Amino acid sequence: MGRAPCCDKANVKKGPWSPEEDAKLKAYIGQHGTGGNWIALPQKIGLKRCGKSCRLRWLNYLRPNIKHGGFSEEEENIICSLYISIGSRWSIIAAQLPGRTDNDIKNYWNTRLKKKLLGKQRREQLARQAISLKQEMKRESDQTSMVSEAMNQVPYWPQLPVAMPIANPSQEPHPNQDSIRKLLVKRGGRFSDHDHQQQPNINTTNFQYPFDLSSTQEQLYANSVDTIASTTSMSNTPSQLPNTHYVINGSGSNMIQGFNSYPIELDDMVYSIPQQLDELESFSGVLDNVNGSTGTSSAESTSWGNVSSLVYPPMVSNYDASQQGMLQDCSFRESGYFELQ
DNA sequence: AACCCTACCAACCGCAGCAGT
DNA sequence: TACTGCTGCGGTTGGTAGGGT
Numbered sequence: 001m002g003r004a005p006c007c008d009k010a011n012v013k014k015g016p017w018s019p020e021e022d023a024k025l026k027a028y029i030g031q032h033g034t035g036g037n038w039i040a041l042p043q044k045i046g047l048k049r050c051g052k053s054c055r056l057r058w059l060n061y062l063r064p065n066i067k068h069g070g071f072s073e074e075e076e077n078i079i080c081s082l083y084i085s086i087g088s089r090w091s092i093i094a095a096q097l098p099g100r101t102d103n104d105i106k107n108y109w110n111t112r113l114k115k116k117l118l119g120k121q122r123r124e125q126l127a128r129q130a131i132s133l134k135q136e137m138k139r140e141s142d143q144t145s146m147v148s149e150a151m152n153q154v155p156y157w158p159q160l161p162v163a164m165p166i167a168n169p170s171q172e173p174h175p176n177q178d179s180i181r182k183l184l185v186k187r188g189g190r191f192s193d194h195d196h197q198q199q200p201n202i203n204t205t206n207f208q209y210p211f212d213l214s215s216t217q218e219q220l221y222a223n224s225v226d227t228i229a230s231t232t233s234m235s236n237t238p239s240q241l242p243n244t245h246y247v248i249n250g251s252g253s254n255m256i257q258g259f260n261s262y263p264i265e266l267d268d269m270v271y272s273i274p275q276q277l278d279e280l281e282s283f284s285g286v287l288d289n290v291n292g293s294t295g296t297s298s299a300e301s302t303s304w305g306n307v308s309s310l311v312y313p314p315m316v317s318n319y320d321a322s323q324q325g326m327l328q329d330c331s332f333r334e335s336g337y338f339e340l341q
Numbered sequence: 342a343a344c345c346c347t348a349c350c351a352a353c354c355g356c357a358g359c360a361g362t
Numbered sequence: 363t364a365c366t367g368c369t370g371c372g373g374t375t376g377g378t379a380g381g382g383t
Contacts, residue, residue, distance in 0.1 A: 014352080014353075015351095015352075015353095015376095015377090016351070016352080016377085017351085017352090037368080038368080038369075039367080039368065039369090050353095051368085051369095052353085052354095052368095052369085052370095053352075053353080055369080055370085056351090056352065056353085057351090057352085059370095060351075060352085061351080068350095069349095069350095088372065088373085089371090089372085090371080090372065091370080091371060091372085102371075102372080103350085103351080103352085103372095104350085106372075106373085107349070107350055107351085108349095108350095110349095110373095111348065111349055111350080112348090112349090
């Protein structure tokens with residue numbers, strides 16, 4: 001029944017790897033590969049390490065052609081675009097960036113990109129608030145003589161949609177669910193029994209990324225954007241904004257789109273993200289909810305088939321929605337999409 | 342010089358799905 | 363069929379370097 005225990009946890013070394021350990025692991029894998037069994041590997045080499053630890057060390061640090069730090073602007077754009085599109089599926093995002101590991105990208109996002117984007121958003125919102133305050137003061141001074149009339153007016157700040165689950169009217173699987181799933185699987189995702197078998201093999205020295213390593217960063221970026229855009233509902237929902245078109249698809253694809261047919265600059269992206277301020281933080285949370293996932297990881301290992309009938313409209317502050325004139329434009333289409341137009 | 346704070350990053354941990362027995 | 367190990371993934375933690383006071 002079963003197999004031998006993974007490792008004796010009381011007898012394994014933890015913490016930073018020494019150069020000697022690195023050399024041993026690198027030399028062994030370079031010569032023999034991992035043998036498809038990370039658990040047995042440390043014993044073979046004579047390392048007092050857990051197999052998981054060896055695997056992590058190899059994948060994140062010792063593997064050939066690994067790049068550390070120094071993310072380019074193109075790479076930043078790719079990371080942001082994909083994060084907005086698919087959430088914190090770091091392995092899929094990493095598959096788009098040659099030499100980058102999911103851990104590296106995750107760290108880079110958490111320590112820099114997230115702050116960069118949030119900071120940008122906050123500055124932008126403050127600027128908008130200042131303008132609005134000015135307008136409001138002007139409006140009030142204009143209206144001091146019309147107080148009684150104003151009492152009968154429609155409230156200035158209209159009621160906005162709130163983040164409540166809304167039943168998907170159609171209950172039908174989204175037609176693009178399959179293509180999206182295929183894309184993510186192709187990128188190395190894990191979404192179903194069938195999909196799992198198609199994961200790229202990363203366990204030997206002849207590891208290859210699932211894309212053309214000769215591609216330039218620009219091509220990679222364009223490919224990532226175009227591929228995802230082409231697999232989703234761009235064609236039947238033309239963009240109304242100059243840069244982007246966002247759809248929270250509640251009928252199964254659990255995609256939030258932020259793509260058009262040309263690259264989105266980081267700055268543009270900040271302005272076109274529909275949610276305000278902390279919404280960026282909760283992007284993955286929204287995805288979690290849509291996925292029905294209750295764990296800490298965002299949609300980790302969630303089957304697309306589980307996604308069913310919940311639609312979470314983006315939360316937009318009354319203030320910002322009013323400023324942007326978006327209220328009347330927020331609508332549910334018959335198809336079950338919620339759109340910001 | 343000493344302390345504190347912040348940012349960064351390597352590594353660990355727990356979970357989920359698959360596979361072997 | 364049930365149990366349990368293996369693998370991969372994403373979230374989190376802890377050590378450390380660097381800057382400020």
